[in-house]
Amino acid sequence: MKKAGIKIEDLHLSFGPTEVLKGVNLDIQPGEFFAFLGPSGSGKSTLLRSIAGFGPQPRGRIMIGDRDVVGLDPWRRNVGMVFQSYALWPHMSVRDNVAFGLRERRLPASTIGPKVMEGLELVGLAHLADRMPNQLSGGQQQRVALARTVVTEPTVLLLDEPLSNLDASLRVQMRRELLRLQRKLGLTTIFVTHDQEEANTTSDRMAVLDGGVIQQIGSPQELYDRPANLFVARFLGTANILEGRVESDASGARFRTATGDMLALPGGRNAAGSNIVLRPQNISIQREAGANALSGKVLHREFLGSQIRYLVAAGGTEIVVDQSHSAGRDWFETGAEVHLQANTENAVVL
Numbered sequence: 320m321k322k323a324g325i326k327i328e329d330l331h332l333s334f335g336p337t338e339v340l341k342g343v344n345l346d347i348q349p350g351e352f353f354a355f356l357g358p359s360g361s362g363k364s365t366l367l368r369s370i371a372g373f374g375p376q377p378r379g380r381i382m383i384g385d386r387d388v389v390g391l392d393p394w395r396r397n398v399g400m401v402f403q404s405y406a407l408w409p410h411m412s413v414r415d416n417v418a419f420g421l422r423e424r425r426l427p428a429s430t431i432g433p434k435v436m437e438g439l440e441l442v443g444l445a446h447l448a449d450r451m452p453n454q455l456s457g458g459q460q461q462r463v464a465l466a467r468t469v470v471t472e473p474t475v476l477l478l479d480e481p482l483s484n485l486d487a488s489l490r491v492q493m494r495r496e497l498l499r500l501q502r503k504l505g506l507t508t509i510f511v512t513h514d515q516e517e518a519n520t521t522s523d524r525m526a527v528l529d530g531g532v533i534q535q536i537g538s539p540q541e542l543y544d545r546p547a548n549l550f551v552a553r554f555l556g557t558a559n560i561l562e563g564r565v566e567s568d569a570s571g572a573r574f575r576t577a578t579g580d581m582l583a584l585p586g587g588r589n590a591a592g593s594n595i596v597l598r599p600q601n602i603s604i605q606r607e608a609g610a611n612a613l614s615g616k617v618l619h620r621e622f623l624g625s626q627i628r629y630l631v632a633a634g635g636t637e638i639v640v641d642q643s644h645s646a647g648r649d650w651f652e653t654g655a656e657v658h659l660q661a662n663t664e665n666a667v668v669l
């Protein structure tokens with residue numbers, strides 16, 4: 320199958336007077352699994368649909384391979400799109416649903432038959448070719464929708480929240496299948512989701528959107544470990560954000576919190592900013608005071624099985640701390656005076 324990269328340059332799109340995409344730039348590599356992640360209304364679907372050729376015409380460039388597709392009709396772009404609602408034809412069998420796009424392209428019947436079976440085999444549904452859509456589970460319907468799209472041999476695959484109609488355990492199974500299929504076909508894929516776990520577990524890289532603006536692009540780990548701003552820090556995982564200021568001198572750099580606690584910033588001499596981001600796993604909770612620790616009081620405690628999650632009032636805010644659980648380990652009661660030892664090795668100052 321042909322692979323194409325996607326390059327987007329300074330893309331603006333408005334619905335009437337409302338600008339929804341405000342200068343998007345993006346470079347997606349051929350064969351990459353790329354996610355658009357962001358809250359509801361951030362512009363993810365609008366951006367995806369503009370690549371497919373749906374919706375108002377944007378300003379800017381959308382290159383698929385070496386072709387600028389802005390202004391081209393959707394069917395001339397050679398993209399395959401799978402929607403949240405599977406949009407299968409209810410009166411057609413699975414086989415006919417998958418054949419639909421090929422018949423529209425006027426391929427000979429002798430080519431269509433084998434291609435349809437190949438597509439159904441790819442998604443593990445060859446044995447259900449003669450079923451009607453209403454005789455399939457949600458996951459099976461979504462697989463048919465995928466097969467129907469990939470048999471048309473698109474150069475890019477666009478997925479708009481394709482798993483959100485499925486229940487939680489099926490979603491996990493389907494996202495693995497989706498990734499396996501994508502790797503097998505090597506298809507450049509964009510996956511729109513508002514679920515960070517879905518984006519983290521599937522994508523090579525992702526773009527986090529807010530307010531029609533890309534906030535950051537990178538691998539899931541890069542975005543989690545090195546968020547570029549407070550929005551990304553908060554949106555990916557749990558972030559404890561303390562306010563204060565960086566102080567540095569010959570002996571090194573420290574972060575002084577609003578409540579006067581001091582946290583060492585190893586290698587942070589040039590850090591600038593008035594917030595420090597600490598992930599829950601980089602804080603440990605203890606009874607004794609110590610260096611690099613914040614004093615606080617336990618507000619709340621939740622038993623999560625492998626971990627105990629504490630909410631602690633400290634450093635002028637409420638801090639989430641995860642303590643790994645093992646039988647017989649000491650618990651801190653609500654109301655207990657505690658100290659939070661911060662591992663600031665990987666802390667991010669923003």
Ligand SMILES: Nc1ncnc2c1ncn2[C@@H]1O[C@H](COP(=O)(O)OP(=O)(O)OP(=O)(O)O)[C@@H](O)[C@H]1O
Nearest residue numbers: 334337339357358359360361362363364365366513
């Ligand atoms: N047809 C339309 N007419 C007017 N405004 C629209 C239209 N479609 C989308 N919008 C607006 O554009 C903005 C972005 O919408 P979009 O659907 O792209 O967001 P999203 O990030 O995909 O959200 P969700 O996760 O809820 O689908 C929203 O403010 C939305 O109200």
